[in-house]
Amino acid sequence: MRLFLFLALLTTASLATAADAPKPAAELPEIKELPNPFTFADGKPVRTTEDWAKRRDEIKNLFQDYEYGHLPPKPKMTVTRGEVTTDADAKVSMQQLTVKLEHDANSIQMRVTVAWPSEAKEAVPVLLQPAFSFGPPKAPSAKSFRTFAKRGYAVASFNLTDAAPDGKARTTGVYKLYGDKIDCGGLMAWAWAFHRVLDALGEMKEIDAKKAIVTGHSRYGKAALVAGAFDDRIALTVPSHSGCGGSAPYRLIYAKNEELKNIVGAFPNWFRPDFNQFADKVTRLPVDQHMLMALVAPRALLQPEGTQDTWTNPEGVQQTYAAAKKVYEFLKAEDKINIRYRPVGHIPSNDDLLDYADFVFAKKALPADFGKLQYKEDKKAFSWDVPK
Numbered sequence: 001m002r003l004f005l006f007l008a009l010l011t012t013a014s015l016a017t018a019a020d021a022p023k024p025a026a027e028l029p030e031i032k033e034l035p036n037p038f039t040f041a042d043g044k045p046v047r048t049t050e051d052w053a054k055r056r057d058e059i060k061n062l063f064q065d066y067e068y069g070h071l072p073p074k075p076k077m078t079v080t081r082g083e084v085t086t087d088a089d090a091k092v093s094m095q096q097l098t099v100k101l102e103h104d105a106n107s108i109q110m111r112v113t114v115a116w117p118s119e120a121k122e123a124v125p126v127l128l129q130p131a132f133s134f135g136p137p138k139a140p141s142a143k144s145f146r147t148f149a150k151r152g153y154a155v156a157s158f159n160l161t162d163a164a165p166d167g168k169a170r171t172t173g174v175y176k177l178y179g180d181k182i183d184c185g186g187l188m189a190w191a192w193a194f195h196r197v198l199d200a201l202g203e204m205k206e207i208d209a210k211k212a213i214v215t216g217h218s219r220y221g222k223a224a225l226v227a228g229a230f231d232d233r234i235a236l237t238v239p240s241h242s243g244c245g246g247s248a249p250y251r252l253i254y255a256k257n258e259e260l261k262n263i264v265g266a267f268p269n270w271f272r273p274d275f276n277q278f279a280d281k282v283t284r285l286p287v288d289q290h291m292l293m294a295l296v297a298p299r300a301l302l303q304p305e306g307t308q309d310t311w312t313n314p315e316g317v318q319q320t321y322a323a324a325k326k327v328y329e330f331l332k333a334e335d336k337i338n339i340r341y342r343p344v345g346h347i348p349s350n351d352d353l354l355d356y357a358d359f360v361f362a363k364k365a366l367p368a369d370f371g372k373l374q375y376k377e378d379k380k381a382f383s384w385d386v387p388k
């Protein structure tokens with residue numbers, strides 16, 4: 001009995017220290033520039049790739065503790081497959097998957113449409129692309145997949161809102177499964193959903209799941225970046241015009257760009273509930289978004305941006321790109337990160353994505369516009385460099 005009491009006390013004590021509640025924003029040090037990914041929280045430098053692996057875990061925790069909340073666990077999964085149908089004109093084969101996810105007595109379903117080139121001789125790379133629709137889901141037609149199939153890619157199309165609602169009520173999707181046991185906001189919940197779709201695709205012989213691409217536009221671009229940062233199975237991450245909460249920096253504002261205070265005001269549900277403590281304390285955030293991009297390294301990352309898409313801070317993304325590239329350089333993978341500006345507003349381009357995927361998976365040459373910077377270097381963005 002006494003031993004039990006002692007053990008119980010010991011456990012509570014160690015839990016109290018282990019939990020080490022993250023310090024509130026007001027107690028965190030001010031960092032004016034983009035924080036140095038090569039310095040641990042205790043000030044020690046990153047010198048080796050082993051150090052980076054540890055720092056990478058630390059950065060993951062910072063994003064979970066302060067911004068997005070924690071990645072929910074993997075639940076039990078059962079996949080039910082529909083009939084395979086083939087559209088001879090489009091040369092596209094399709095199958096509907098119903099992905100049942102269960103935890104305790106609760107279950108939810110994700111519906112995924114998978115389409116692949118019907119004449120492929122071997123397993124093909126796959127693009128995980130959420131449908132950008134706010135209404136009831138429409139099953140995509142074979143024709144809508146033709147462009148991808150022609151170029152040798154499969155596509156998995158799904159509704160992220162099956163896995164997490166885009167609203168304040170935390171009652172459906174992953175929240176229905178885990179209730180109060182999870183603290184994540186919508187972006188991390190959607191990242192979790194990308195991971196579940198990848199689990200389901202891994203079982204298909206038509207698909208080479210080692211060549212998985214995650215993408216999304218705007219809010220789903222933010223989610224795609226979080227998905228790529230938190231799952232090493234993803235080979236290529238393409239957050240399209242992801243802006244604030246995605247690839248754009250919180251600290252560097254150049255025009256009428258969306259800022260932290262705007263996004264936590266309009267979409268508090270995308271983040272941890274207490275992320276708003278940084279609304280007027282942006283420089284106390286221990287991370288900035290170049291560090292989320294750096295978590296993807298050394299796996300491939302493409303940043304599609306629009307020079308006229310001011311709200312998404314395209315100039316700021318040039319700075320986070322430059323900062324994240326330092327980590328790619330450190331890992332000797334600088335050819336795996338790229339940026340592509342188009343002279344457009346808030347419009348995605350599948351061509352850029354496929355051109356970059358061809359470069360990554362088939363070693364095809366990149367069109368000349370890739371990697372072309374549009375703004376002058378901001379010397380104040382960051383002063384640190386790759387450790388020598």
Ligand code: GTR
Pocket residue numbers: 217218219220243244258263266
């Ligand atoms: C905007 C929001 C952006 C972006 C966009 C969207 O209103 O400010 O961060 O996510 O919505 O996803 O449509």
